[in-house]
Amino acid sequence: MKTILRKTLLYKSGVEYADFCINHVEGCAHGCTFPCYAMMMKIRCGVIKNYKEWLKPKIVANALELLDKEIPKYKRKIKFVHLCFSTDPFMYKYPEVADLTLKIIERLNKDNIRSVVLTKGIYPKVLVNTEKYGKNNEYGITIVSLDKVFKKRFEPYSAPYKDRIKSLKYLHDKGLKTWISMEPYPTPNLAKQDLRKILKEVSFVDKIIFGKLNYNVKSTQFGYNGDFYHNCAEMVVDFCKNKGIEYHIKYGTQKKDNRKTEKIFAKTIPENFELRYIKQPTLSL
Numbered sequence: 001m002k003t004i005l006r007k008t009l010l011y012k013s014g015v016e017y018a019d020f021c022i023n024h025v026e027g028c029a030h031g032c033t034f035p036c037y038a039m040m041m042k043i044r045c046g047v048i049k050n051y052k053e054w055l056k057p058k059i060v061a062n063a064l065e066l067l068d069k070e071i072p073k074y075k076r077k078i079k080f081v082h083l084c085f086s087t088d089p090f091m092y093k094y095p096e097v098a099d100l101t102l103k104i105i106e107r108l109n110k111d112n113i114r115s116v117v118l119t120k121g122i123y124p125k126v127l128v129n130t131e132k133y134g135k136n137n138e139y140g141i142t143i144v145s146l147d148k149v150f151k152k153r154f155e156p157y158s159a160p161y162k163d164r165i166k167s168l169k170y171l172h173d174k175g176l177k178t179w180i181s182m183e184p185y186p187t188p189n190l191a192k193q194d195l196r197k198i199l200k201e202v203s204f205v206d207k208i209i210f211g212k213l214n215y216n217v218k219s220t221q222f223g224y225n226g227d228f229y230h231n232c233a234e235m236v237v238d239f240c241k242n243k244g245i246e247y248h249i250k251y252g253t254q255k256k257d258n259r260k261t262e263k264i265f266a267k268t269i270p271e272n273f274e275l276r277y278i279k280q281p282t283l284s285l
Protein backbone atom coordinates (compact mmCIF):
# COMPACT_ATOMS: atom_id res chain seq x y z
CA MET A 1 0.00 0.00 0.00
CA LYS A 2 1.29 3.48 -0.84
CA THR A 3 1.95 5.92 1.97
CA ILE A 4 1.88 9.68 2.44
CA LEU A 5 3.07 12.00 5.19
CA ARG A 6 0.83 14.61 6.79
CA LYS A 7 1.60 17.69 8.84
CA THR A 8 -1.43 17.39 11.12
CA LEU A 9 -3.98 14.72 11.99
CA LEU A 10 -6.53 15.67 14.68
CA TYR A 11 -9.05 18.35 13.71
CA LYS A 12 -12.34 19.72 15.00
CA SER A 13 -15.10 18.39 12.75
CA GLY A 14 -17.97 20.49 11.43
CA VAL A 15 -20.34 17.49 11.39
CA GLU A 16 -23.20 18.27 13.78
CA TYR A 17 -22.90 15.15 15.97
CA ALA A 18 -19.09 14.88 15.89
CA ASP A 19 -16.29 16.39 17.94
CA PHE A 20 -12.67 15.86 16.88
CA CYS A 21 -11.91 13.65 13.91
CA ILE A 22 -9.03 11.69 12.34
CA ASN A 23 -8.64 10.58 8.72
CA HIS A 24 -5.47 8.51 8.61
CA VAL A 25 -5.88 7.33 5.00
CA GLU A 26 -6.11 9.35 1.78
CA GLY A 27 -8.73 7.82 -0.53
CA CYS A 28 -11.11 4.90 -0.01
CA ALA A 29 -11.29 1.59 -1.84
CA HIS A 30 -15.03 1.24 -1.12
CA GLY A 31 -15.67 3.58 -4.05
CA CYS A 32 -19.20 4.67 -3.13
CA THR A 33 -21.11 6.31 -5.95
CA PHE A 34 -23.91 8.06 -3.97
CA PRO A 35 -21.59 10.13 -4.63
CA CYS A 36 -18.88 10.17 -1.94
CA TYR A 37 -18.71 13.73 -0.58
CA ALA A 38 -15.12 13.23 0.66
CA MET A 39 -13.99 12.23 -2.83
CA MET A 40 -15.79 15.20 -4.39
CA MET A 41 -13.97 17.58 -2.02
CA LYS A 42 -10.55 16.00 -2.67
CA ILE A 43 -11.07 16.33 -6.42
CA ARG A 44 -12.30 19.92 -6.06
CA CYS A 45 -9.25 20.84 -3.94
CA GLY A 46 -6.88 19.17 -6.43
CA VAL A 47 -5.65 16.53 -3.92
CA ILE A 48 -6.66 13.69 -6.27
CA LYS A 49 -7.52 13.72 -9.95
CA ASN A 50 -10.40 11.26 -10.27
CA TYR A 51 -12.42 8.28 -9.00
CA LYS A 52 -9.72 5.82 -10.12
CA GLU A 53 -7.16 7.54 -7.92
CA TRP A 54 -9.64 7.69 -4.99
CA LEU A 55 -9.94 3.90 -5.15
CA LYS A 56 -6.23 3.50 -4.38
CA PRO A 57 -5.92 4.45 -0.71
CA LYS A 58 -2.67 5.79 0.72
CA ILE A 59 -1.99 5.32 4.39
CA VAL A 60 -0.69 8.22 6.54
CA ALA A 61 2.66 6.75 7.59
CA ASN A 62 3.33 9.29 10.37
CA ALA A 63 -0.18 9.10 11.91
CA LEU A 64 0.98 7.74 15.28
CA GLU A 65 3.84 10.23 15.62
CA LEU A 66 1.41 13.06 14.87
CA LEU A 67 -0.99 11.74 17.51
CA ASP A 68 1.78 11.68 20.11
CA LYS A 69 2.38 15.37 19.41
CA GLU A 70 -1.25 16.44 19.09
CA ILE A 71 -2.93 14.59 21.98
CA PRO A 72 -1.25 16.72 24.70
CA LYS A 73 -2.18 19.86 22.74
CA TYR A 74 -5.91 19.07 22.35
CA LYS A 75 -6.59 16.67 25.19
CA ARG A 76 -8.50 19.14 27.38
CA LYS A 77 -10.77 20.11 24.48
CA ILE A 78 -11.51 16.63 23.11
CA LYS A 79 -14.77 14.95 24.11
CA PHE A 80 -14.31 12.06 21.68
CA VAL A 81 -12.61 11.35 18.37
CA HIS A 82 -14.51 10.23 15.31
CA LEU A 83 -12.91 7.76 12.89
CA CYS A 84 -13.42 8.72 10.03
CA PHE A 85 -15.34 11.14 7.81
CA SER A 86 -13.09 11.20 4.71
CA THR A 87 -12.09 7.56 4.47
CA ASP A 88 -12.98 4.20 6.06
CA PRO A 89 -11.09 3.02 9.17
CA PHE A 90 -11.79 -0.69 8.57
CA MET A 91 -11.62 -0.65 4.78
CA TYR A 92 -12.75 -4.01 3.46
CA LYS A 93 -9.82 -6.30 2.57
CA TYR A 94 -7.22 -3.72 3.62
CA PRO A 95 -5.54 -5.20 6.73
CA GLU A 96 -2.90 -2.42 6.78
CA VAL A 97 -5.68 0.13 7.29
CA ALA A 98 -7.30 -1.94 10.06
CA ASP A 99 -3.89 -2.39 11.79
CA LEU A 100 -3.24 1.34 11.87
CA THR A 101 -6.81 2.06 13.02
CA LEU A 102 -6.43 -0.38 15.92
CA LYS A 103 -3.17 1.31 16.94
CA ILE A 104 -4.87 4.72 16.79
CA ILE A 105 -7.83 3.58 18.93
CA GLU A 106 -5.42 2.04 21.44
CA ARG A 107 -3.35 5.26 21.53
CA LEU A 108 -6.44 7.44 22.08
CA ASN A 109 -7.85 5.12 24.74
CA LYS A 110 -4.50 5.14 26.55
CA ASP A 111 -5.19 8.83 27.24
CA ASN A 112 -8.83 8.11 28.15
CA ILE A 113 -10.05 9.56 24.85
CA ARG A 114 -13.06 7.71 23.47
CA SER A 115 -13.30 6.76 19.79
CA VAL A 116 -16.53 6.83 17.82
CA VAL A 117 -15.89 4.61 14.82
CA LEU A 118 -17.85 4.22 11.59
CA THR A 119 -17.20 1.71 8.82
CA LYS A 120 -18.62 -0.06 5.80
CA GLY A 121 -16.10 -2.82 6.51
CA ILE A 122 -15.83 -5.59 9.10
CA TYR A 123 -14.85 -5.05 12.74
CA PRO A 124 -11.92 -7.16 13.98
CA LYS A 125 -12.91 -9.36 16.95
CA VAL A 126 -9.84 -8.20 18.85
CA LEU A 127 -11.75 -5.00 19.77
CA VAL A 128 -13.51 -6.94 22.52
CA ASN A 129 -10.21 -6.87 24.41
CA THR A 130 -11.24 -3.95 26.59
CA GLU A 131 -7.94 -4.00 28.50
CA LYS A 132 -6.28 -2.89 25.30
CA TYR A 133 -8.97 -0.83 23.56
CA GLY A 134 -11.19 0.44 26.36
CA LYS A 135 -14.88 -0.23 26.81
CA ASN A 136 -16.38 3.18 26.08
CA ASN A 137 -15.68 3.36 22.37
CA GLU A 138 -18.74 3.35 20.12
CA TYR A 139 -18.61 1.16 17.03
CA GLY A 140 -20.91 1.89 14.10
CA ILE A 141 -21.64 0.65 10.62
CA THR A 142 -23.39 2.38 7.74
CA ILE A 143 -26.49 0.54 6.56
CA VAL A 144 -28.89 2.19 4.12
CA SER A 145 -30.25 -0.94 2.42
CA LEU A 146 -30.20 -4.72 2.61
CA ASP A 147 -30.40 -5.16 -1.16
CA LYS A 148 -27.31 -6.68 -2.82
CA VAL A 149 -28.10 -5.08 -6.18
CA PHE A 150 -28.28 -1.64 -4.56
CA LYS A 151 -24.95 -2.28 -2.79
CA LYS A 152 -23.25 -3.31 -6.01
CA ARG A 153 -24.33 -0.06 -7.63
CA PHE A 154 -23.71 2.41 -4.79
CA GLU A 155 -21.11 0.82 -2.48
CA PRO A 156 -19.39 -1.57 -4.91
CA TYR A 157 -16.28 -2.58 -2.94
CA SER A 158 -17.47 -2.35 0.67
CA ALA A 159 -18.23 -5.37 2.89
CA PRO A 160 -21.51 -7.26 2.30
CA TYR A 161 -24.35 -5.90 4.44
CA LYS A 162 -24.87 -9.24 6.19
CA ASP A 163 -21.21 -9.51 7.23
CA ARG A 164 -21.14 -5.89 8.42
CA ILE A 165 -24.16 -6.45 10.66
CA LYS A 166 -22.77 -9.76 11.93
CA SER A 167 -19.46 -8.18 12.97
CA LEU A 168 -21.28 -5.33 14.74
CA LYS A 169 -23.63 -7.76 16.51
CA TYR A 170 -20.58 -9.65 17.76
CA LEU A 171 -19.24 -6.50 19.43
CA HIS A 172 -22.69 -5.76 20.86
CA ASP A 173 -23.01 -9.29 22.27
CA LYS A 174 -19.65 -8.82 23.99
CA GLY A 175 -20.99 -5.74 25.77
CA LEU A 176 -19.59 -2.96 23.57
CA LYS A 177 -21.58 0.09 22.44
CA THR A 178 -22.81 -0.03 18.86
CA TRP A 179 -24.57 2.34 16.48
CA ILE A 180 -25.90 2.67 12.95
CA SER A 181 -25.46 5.45 10.44
CA MET A 182 -28.45 5.23 8.13
CA GLU A 183 -27.12 7.90 5.80
CA PRO A 184 -27.36 8.69 2.91
CA TYR A 185 -30.75 6.97 2.81
CA PRO A 186 -31.93 6.55 -0.82
CA THR A 187 -35.21 7.83 -2.25
CA PRO A 188 -37.68 5.24 -3.68
CA ASN A 189 -36.63 5.99 -7.28
CA LEU A 190 -33.16 4.63 -6.35
CA ALA A 191 -34.21 1.77 -4.06
CA LYS A 192 -37.63 0.31 -3.51
CA GLN A 193 -37.35 -0.97 0.03
CA ASP A 194 -39.04 -1.14 3.39
CA LEU A 195 -37.25 0.99 5.99
CA ARG A 196 -38.92 -1.02 8.78
CA LYS A 197 -37.16 -4.21 7.62
CA ILE A 198 -33.75 -2.52 7.77
CA LEU A 199 -34.46 -1.07 11.22
CA LYS A 200 -35.51 -4.52 12.45
CA GLU A 201 -32.21 -6.03 11.31
CA VAL A 202 -30.22 -3.56 13.39
CA SER A 203 -32.54 -3.22 16.37
CA PHE A 204 -29.83 -4.44 18.78
CA VAL A 205 -27.79 -1.21 18.54
CA ASP A 206 -27.64 1.60 21.11
CA LYS A 207 -27.91 4.54 18.69
CA ILE A 208 -29.18 5.32 15.19
CA ILE A 209 -28.43 8.35 13.02
CA PHE A 210 -30.67 8.85 10.01
CA GLY A 211 -30.06 11.27 7.13
CA LYS A 212 -31.11 12.04 3.59
CA LEU A 213 -29.15 11.59 0.40
CA ASN A 214 -27.56 14.79 -0.90
CA TYR A 215 -25.71 15.60 -4.13
CA ASN A 216 -27.53 12.94 -6.13
CA VAL A 217 -29.40 14.26 -9.16
CA LYS A 218 -31.82 11.34 -9.39
CA SER A 219 -32.70 11.61 -5.72
CA THR A 220 -33.53 15.33 -6.00
CA GLN A 221 -35.73 14.50 -9.00
CA PHE A 222 -37.95 12.36 -6.80
CA GLY A 223 -41.11 14.47 -6.61
CA TYR A 224 -41.99 13.86 -2.96
CA ASN A 225 -38.46 14.14 -1.61
CA GLY A 226 -39.33 16.40 1.36
CA ASP A 227 -42.38 14.41 2.48
CA PHE A 228 -40.58 11.12 1.94
CA TYR A 229 -37.66 11.98 4.20
CA HIS A 230 -39.89 13.58 6.80
CA ASN A 231 -41.99 10.40 7.01
CA CYS A 232 -38.92 8.15 7.11
CA ALA A 233 -37.48 10.25 9.94
CA GLU A 234 -40.74 9.91 11.90
CA MET A 235 -40.63 6.16 11.41
CA VAL A 236 -37.03 6.02 12.70
CA VAL A 237 -37.91 8.17 15.72
CA ASP A 238 -40.96 6.01 16.59
CA PHE A 239 -38.95 2.83 16.17
CA CYS A 240 -36.12 4.11 18.36
CA LYS A 241 -38.49 5.34 21.07
CA ASN A 242 -40.22 1.94 21.15
CA LYS A 243 -36.94 0.05 21.38
CA GLY A 244 -35.19 2.44 23.76
CA ILE A 245 -32.57 3.34 21.13
CA GLU A 246 -31.03 6.82 21.13
CA TYR A 247 -31.38 8.65 17.80
CA HIS A 248 -30.46 11.73 15.85
CA ILE A 249 -31.99 12.88 12.57
CA LYS A 250 -29.45 14.77 10.46
CA TYR A 251 -30.31 18.40 9.80
CA GLY A 252 -32.24 19.01 6.61
CA THR A 253 -33.90 15.57 6.66
CA GLN A 254 -37.03 16.53 8.60
CA LYS A 255 -39.24 19.54 7.91
CA LYS A 256 -38.16 20.97 11.27
CA ASP A 257 -34.81 19.96 12.74
CA ASN A 258 -34.60 18.67 16.29
CA ARG A 259 -31.39 20.14 17.69
CA LYS A 260 -31.76 18.49 21.08
CA THR A 261 -30.40 15.15 19.83
CA GLU A 262 -27.20 16.33 18.11
CA LYS A 263 -25.04 15.60 21.17
CA ILE A 264 -25.80 11.91 20.80
CA PHE A 265 -22.17 10.87 21.33
CA ALA A 266 -21.23 13.49 23.89
CA LYS A 267 -23.21 11.93 26.72
CA THR A 268 -21.25 8.72 27.29
CA ILE A 269 -19.64 8.66 30.72
CA PRO A 270 -15.84 8.66 30.46
CA GLU A 271 -14.08 5.52 31.62
CA ASN A 272 -12.45 7.22 34.60
CA PHE A 273 -15.63 9.13 35.58
CA GLU A 274 -16.10 7.37 38.91
CA LEU A 275 -12.57 8.06 40.00
CA ARG A 276 -12.65 11.72 39.09
CA TYR A 277 -16.17 12.81 39.92
CA ILE A 278 -17.84 10.49 42.39
CA LYS A 279 -16.84 11.11 45.95
CA GLN A 280 -15.94 7.75 47.41
CA PRO A 281 -17.83 6.99 50.65
CA THR A 282 -15.70 7.29 53.77
CA LEU A 283 -15.89 4.48 56.26
CA SER A 284 -16.66 5.59 59.78
CA LEU A 285 -15.63 3.18 62.47
Ligand code: SF4
Binds near residue numbers: 032086087
Ligand atom coordinates in the same frame (compact mmCIF):
# COMPACT_ATOMS: atom_id res chain seq x y z
S1 SF4 B 1 -16.95 4.39 2.55
FE1 SF4 B 1 -17.22 6.58 2.93
S2 SF4 B 1 -15.24 7.50 2.38
FE2 SF4 B 1 -15.31 5.46 1.47
S3 SF4 B 1 -16.03 5.81 -0.62
FE3 SF4 B 1 -17.80 5.28 0.68
S4 SF4 B 1 -18.63 7.26 1.34
FE4 SF4 B 1 -16.54 7.64 0.57
